[in-house]
Amino acid sequence: MEVIRLSTATQDKPQTPTVLAIGFFDGVHLGHQRVIEEAKRIADDQALALAVMTFTPHPKEILAKQPGAVEYLTTMEQKIAIFDGLGVDFLYVVEFTKDLAKLKPKAFINQFIIDLNIKHLVSGFDFSYGHKGKGNVHTLVDDAEGHFSVTIVDKFTDQTEKVSSTRIRELLKEGRVDEAKHLLTRPLKTSGTVVHGHKRGRTIGYPTANLAVYESQALPKTGVYYVTAVINGQKIDGMANLGYNPTFQDSKEQVKLEVHFLNFSDDLYGKGIEVEWQQYVREELKFDSIEPLIAQIEQDERTIRQIILKNKG
Helix, strand or coil: CEEEEECCCCCCCCCCCEEEEECCCCCCCHHHHHHHHHHHHHHHHCCCEEEEEEEECCHHHHHCCCCCCCCECCCHHHHHHHHHHCCCCEEEEEECCHHHHHCCHHHHHHHHCHHHCEEEEEEECCCEECHHHCEECCCHHHHHCCCCEEEEECCCEECCEECCHHHHHHHHHCCCHHHHHHHHCCCCEEEEEEECCCCHHHHCCCCCEEEEECCCECCCCCEEEEEEEEECCEEEEEEEEEECCHHHCCCCCCCEEEEEECCCCCCCCCCEEEEEEEEEEECCCCCCCHHHHHHHHHHHHHHHHHHHHHHHC
16 A cells, blocks of 8 residues: 655645545544445446545644644554555545645645546545535535546444444543444554553562553543553553552553553563553552552452453353
8 A cells, every 4th residue: 555645735646546535534433444445346346546535633633723632543553554454555644734724625626636536536424625614525526527426425323323433432431442342343552652660560460561652542431451462473461550540649640551461571661562452341449558459450360361261262
């Protein structure tokens, strides 16, 4: 897959004729996948290349003037890997700027669809474009002026409820990472670098990898979770504590992510890893002393090992 970054600045644009799936695609969830699958079907039928267009950053960050206003379900790196796995030939990453936001709908179509030699465009039912989102699925055909044809994919529902990035974020706020996994078709992944912490885990027999989480990533609610990570090409099970360490009265200004990996002892300091959220276990608790904390962690480990055995069965 070729990744091509575009902006409103004058630049040479690729001219390979393609079928394009367009959208922000945060999470690339089941609903998004229906759009891309439809574009792939049409591309195959017409013997054309398959392209996807996404944007960075989220328009809300530019229009609301609030950097960090959006908690992303997928980083751009994760998106790229997912699109590649879906068989996309070209990925257009458009830089969303104030200038782009000011483009009239027809100007956007001219610069980012017609000028890219798009032969057929596929979007979701709620796609909008141009200044203040005045362009929508009802104006696409007129704005195309015969340069490309259009397919609109209806909303995708799961048990009568629309599958959306907003719904997935709500599930995460409730700790329902297993349900989010179903809608995403993969676990939510959180990327970070392993850094030195207080090393308290070592003293109680449960050393942890402390992750400095890359900014703007969506996280589930605080608590203890069963998680996995691929380390050195091997899937490793672990138990994670996401929270503020109330037993040790740590600062409540920033949430901490600590993972104890089961049956694993390699040095991870300085390494980047992705934690995959599999299942919520319990809320974060405050203990009066170390002994009940250790007893609870031992119980958490037993619970998680039972989950692992059940999943393997």
